[in-house]
Every structure is written in C-alpha cells, then in structure tokens.
Amino acid sequence: MNKLYFGDNLEILREMPDERVHLICTDPPFNSGRDYNAFIGDSLAQKKAFTDTWTYDTAAQDTRADIEHRAHTSNTYKALDTCLKGYDLVLQNAVSGNKGATRAYLAFMGPRLAEMHRILKDTGSLYLHCDPTASHYLKGIMDAIWDQDNRSKNAFFQNEIVWCYGGRGMSKTRFNRKHDTILFYGKTKHMFFSPEGASRPVAEEHVGRYNKTDEQGRKYARIKNRDGTYSDIYLSDVVREDWWEMPYVRGNESLGYPTQKPRALYERMIKASSNEGDIVLDPFCGCGTTIDAAHTLKRQWLGIDITILALDPMRQRLADRHGLEPSVDYHIEGYPTNMQEVDKLLKEGDKRKYHDFSNWAVTRLGLKPTKDVGDGGHDGVGHATLWNPQVMKETNARILAEVKTGKPSLTQVRAFCQVMHENNAEIGIFITLESISAGMRQQAENMGSFTHNGRNYPRLQFWQIDEAYFENPDIINTLVRLPDTWRIRPTQKSERHFDNKQMHLLRG
Numbered sequence: 232m233n234k235l236y237f238g239d240n241l242e243i244l245r246e247m248p249d250e251r252v253h254l255i256c257t258d259p260p261f262n263s264g265r266d267y268n269a270f271i272g273d274s275l276a277q278k279k280a281f282t283d284t285w286t287y288d289t290a291a292q293d294t295r296a297d298i299e300h301r302a303h304t305s306n307t308y309k310a311l312d313t314c315l316k317g318y319d320l321v322l323q324n325a326v327s328g329n330k331g332a333t334r335a336y337l338a339f340m341g342p343r344l345a346e347m348h349r350i351l352k353d354t355g356s357l358y359l360h361c362d363p364t365a366s367h368y369l370k371g372i373m374d375a376i377w378d379q380d381n382r383s384k385n386a387f388f389q390n391e392i393v394w395c396y397g398g399r400g401m402s403k404t405r406f407n408r409k410h411d412t413i414l415f416y417g418k419t420k421h422m423f424f425s426p427e428g429a430s431r432p433v434a435e436e437h438v439g440r441y442n443k444t445d446e447q448g449r450k451y452a453r454i455k456n457r458d459g460t461y462s463d464i465y466l467s468d469v470v471r472e473d474w475w476e477m478p479y480v481r482g483n484e485s486l487g488y489p490t491q492k493p494r495a496l497y498e499r500m501i502k503a504s505s506n507e508g509d510i511v512l513d514p515f516c517g518c519g520t521t522i523d524a525a526h527t528l529k530r531q532w533l534g535i536d537i538t539i540l541a542l543d544p545m546r547q548r549l550a551d552r553h554g555l556e557p558s559v560d561y562h563i564e565g566y567p568t569n570m571q572e573v574d575k576l577l578k579e580g581d582k583r584k585y586h587d588f589s590n591w592a593v594t595r596l597g598l599k600p601t602k603d604v605g606d607g608g609h610d611g612v613g614h615a616t617l618w619n620p621q622v623m624k625e626t627n628a629r630i631l632a633e634v635k636t637g638k639p640s641l642t643q644v645r646a647f648c649q650v651m652h653e654n655n656a657e658i659g660i661f662i663t664l665e666s667i668s669a670g671m672r673q674q675a676e677n678m679g680s681f682t683h684n685g686r687n688y689p690r691l692q693f694w695q696i697d698e699a700y701f702e703n704p705d706i707i708n709t710l711v712r713l714p715d716t717w718r719i720r721p722t723q724k725s726e727r728h729f730d731n732k733q734m735h736l737l738r739g
C-alpha cells in the first residue's frame with residue numbers, strides 16, 4: 232500500500248478513486264516568489280529543487296479554461312470557478328506583477344484542492360500548510376469547495392493553526408515573520424478528531440497541578456472561581472491551543488532539502504486526525520516529512536512529488552529511520568527505469584524534465600547535482616575521500632559529471648575537459664544517450680589517468696545510458712571506473728514497477 236509517486240500531483244490525484252484517504256497533510260509551494268536551491272553538502276552542490284515563482288502564462292490560462300469546462304458537470308469545480316472569477320476582480324485580471332502571480336498560483340492550487348476534497352473519506356480531514364502570502368486566498372477557495380452546497384455555515388473549517396517557530400530575525404522595518412499558517416478542514420461533520428492525539432505534552436513542572444482523576448482516568452484540576460464556585464479544568468483541554476510553538480528543523484533531522492518541515496509538526500496533525508492503519512496522503516511531500524511521521528505512527532501512506540531530487544533523500548530517510556527498502560516495504564512509481572521512460576521524460580521539451588533526467592543520471596553515480604543547466608559547467612560533482620594505505624593518509628578527489636541528451640560533439644567534450652582543468656577535477660564522467668565518436672575517445676586518451684592505490688582510472692570517462700543499464704544496473708561499475716571507496720548507486724532492478732498507466736501520467 233505505501234507508495235511514493237514521482238510526477239505532477241494533479242494527474243496522479245485525478246487517477247485516485249473518490250473517498251480513498253483518511254487524512255491529507257500537505258505543504259505546497261507558498262507563492263513565495265523564490266526559487267529554492269537544495270544545498271546538498273557544499274555550496275557548489277546546488278540545484279533548483281523547485282521554483283515558487285508564478286506567471287499568468289498560457290499554462291495558467293489553460294488551467295482556468297479547464298476549470299471552467301469541468302464546472303459544467305461538477306459542483307466542486309463550479310464552486311472553484313466562481314471563487315476564482317471573484318478573485319479575478321479583486322486582482323484586477325492582472326497577468327503580471329504580484330497580482331498576476333497570485334492568479335497563476337491560485338489557478339495551480341485550485342484544482343489540486345478540488346481533487347484532494349474528492350478523494351477524502353467522509354471522516355477525513357485536510358491540513359494545508361501555507362503562509363500569510365496566500366493563506367487568505369486559499370482559505371476562500373477551500374471555503375468555496377468545502378461548502379459547495381451551502382449546507383452548513385462554517386461547518387467544515389476547523390482551525391487556522393499558527394505554527395510559531397521563533398528564532399532571530401533581522402527586520403528593522405516590521406515585526407519578524409516567524410510563523411506559518413495551517414488551515415485545518417474536516418470533509419464532513421463526521422470528521423474524526425482525537426482530543427488526546429491533538430494535545431501537546433504539558434510542561435513537566437505544570438503536570439502536578441492536575442492532581443485529580445475522573446472515572447475515565449482523565450486528569451483534571453479543580454479551580455475555585457471568584458464567586459466561590461468550582462470549575463474542573465482537564466489537562467488535555469489546556470494543551471490543545473490552535474497555536475503551536477515548535478522549533479524549525481534542527482541538527483540531525485535536517486536533510487538539506489529546501490523547505491523541509493519538522494517531523495513533530497506533522498506527527499501532531501496525524502495523531503489528532505487519524506488512527507493507526509489509516510491512509511495518510513501528502514501530494515507535495517518533498518523529502519518525506521509527512522511520510523516519515525505517518526510511518527512512525529503506524530499509518531499507511533502515499534506521497535507525491537514532482538522532482539526526482541526529492542526521491543533520494545526520502546529513500547535514504549526511510550531506510551535510515553525505519554529500515555524500509557523500496558519494492559520490498561513500499562513502491563515507487565514514476566521513476567525512469569527503462570529507455571522508453573527516459574525518452575518520454577526528455578521528449579516533453581520542458582527544461583524541468585531535463586533537470587530531472589540530469590539529476591537522476593548524476594545521482595546514479597553517487598554525485599550531487601550542481602547549479603543550473605546551460606551554465607557551461609557541469610551537472611554533477613562529488614568529492615571522494617580516498618584512503619591511501621601506503622602513506623596512511625586520506626586524500627580527496629574531485630569527480631565531475633556532464634550530461635548531454637542530444638548528439639554529443641567533440642567541442643562539447645573538449646569544453647568539459649576545460650571545466651575539469653578549471654575545477655581541478657581528477658575524474659570527469661561525460662554522460663550521453665547517443666554514441667561516442669573515435670575523436671572523443673582519443674580526447675579521453677589524451678587526458679591520461681588518475682592513480683589511486685596503485686590503480687589507474689581514466690580521467691575522462693563516458694557513460695552512454697542504454698537499455699543494457701536497465702537490464703543490469705550493476706553494469707555501471709564496468710562502464711564507469713571509480714575508486715572502490717566511491718559509492719555508485721545504480722537503479723535497483725527491483726524498482727521496476729513503472730507501469731503503463733504511470734507512463735501515461737508522465738506524458739501528461
């Protein structure tokens with residue numbers, strides 16, 4: 232049951248049946264106007280993980296046309312369409328600037344919220360993590376969708392939870408922005424809520440005040456009122472405020488994924504609104520905070536993210552914290568595991584798809600994706616620490632990679648050699664989908680070799696990705712020769728469960 236999907240969540244949500252999940256906890260892009268870089272290990276190793284800048288472009292217009300079309304047959308989309316048209320007036324139909332960006336962002340979020348509403352069970356809830364940039368607009372959309380039949384006033388909206396993370400801030404012109412907003416909605420009045428699960432632990436020094444116990448074993452304090460009467464205050468009620476003080480991700484918990492949230496935050500939502508065995512979904516799951524929290528609390532889980540970059544930290548996290556193995560303990564869908572899927576990934580003509588492919592390829596070599604494509608540099612970098620027993624010393628080696636999806640040219644290979652020189656790289660891997668010419672091989676010969684522990688490794692190597700790699704991922708160790716202490720991560724054979732349906736989704 233537990234599953235990670237790689238792809239656009241709208242398509243994947245639309246494939247899910249009605250009333251499928253018990254709980255959705257999710258943290259989408261906030262319309263922050265920023266592009267996030269994943270700082271993975273060192274400053275060189277950054278790569279755009281995802282962008283959070285929005286423009287009211289043709290894609291946004293198409294989405295709006297689609298919403299309008301669906302509004303003819305669906306009450307949910309009708310409510311959404313009406314709400315967005317109202318916002319159009321508020322935002323003056325702007326196509327650029329903040330107002331245009333907000334319209335584009337809301338066109339993106341609207342249908343996803345509509346689908347989330349559809350797949351929630353009657354007893355289910357949704358926690359939407361956002362911040363004051365757009366939380367007020369999102370609440371309007373959710374109110375419209377959730378109360379599409381205008382049945383009961385404010386019955387579905389439960390709380391605006393304020394997550395206060397504190398910390399220092401530098402603003403001299405306003406108060407420092409140190410909180411996020413989490414909108415909590417129940418699907419119907421039958422929504423499940425556990426008061427015990429929702430309560431935070433009371434500070435130890437205050438527990439002693441609640442020194443009475445009722446017949447059900449609940450602790451309470453008896454307080455004398457001014458008029459001489461008494462009131463009973465239950466321990467669990469005191470600690471269920473709608474503002475939660477919790478620090479941001481710290482120390483070992485940090486995986487270096489931009490916008491990673493603390494696990495404790497998501498554990499609290501899951502404890503409050505689900506039972507063991509329930510299905511928890513995060514359609515914007517990033518490096519898997521909700522997934523990790525759900526697994527810790529013995530819930531089933533489904534995670535979706537659009538970027539391949541999220542997949543490796545998530546897999547690592549599930550392995551390290553829970554000993555989970557893909558294909559054995561959970562499934563991954565939407566990950567290129569044969570050449571047909573690689574072609575499909577690239578044929579989209581979308582720069583982002585290229586990023587994903589290039590990220591996937593360099594991470595197979597155990598390298599870290601670097602900066603942006605088209606920077607004339609390289610797509611992957613790694614620093615191998617090599618132990619040299621002869622001199623009883625560690626040495627460092629820099630390994631670079633470059634990915635070319637079109638027909639590679641000798642000029643490109645030479646340019647990469649230049650990049651290797653400039654970056655003092657010991658080894659460079661030139662990754663292609665098409666074959667390498669004799670001239671390129673000669674260029675590699677000319678680069679000579681790198682010696683470690685008495686072994687020679689060609690300084691410039693080629694890895695042509697073809698079907699043979701997917702048939703036997705270990706072949707990478709013969710195609711590319713790196714010092715033994717370097718860890719190459721071939722796609723696991725057992726990860727091949729990218730079915731045709733998913734292929735269709737990726738094609739969009």
Ligand SMILES: C[S@@+](CC[C@H](N)C(=O)[O-])C[C@H]1O[C@@H](n2cnc3c(N)ncnc32)[C@H](O)[C@@H]1O
Nearest residue numbers: 239240258281490491492515517518520536537
């Ligand atoms: C704010 S981050 C989530 C971080 C997550 N809560 C964590 O702790 O790691 C938002 C995520 O949404 C993903 N995303 C953006 N657009 C998406 C889409 N259309 N479908 C699926 N995921 C998407 C991004 O790749 C990013 O990982």
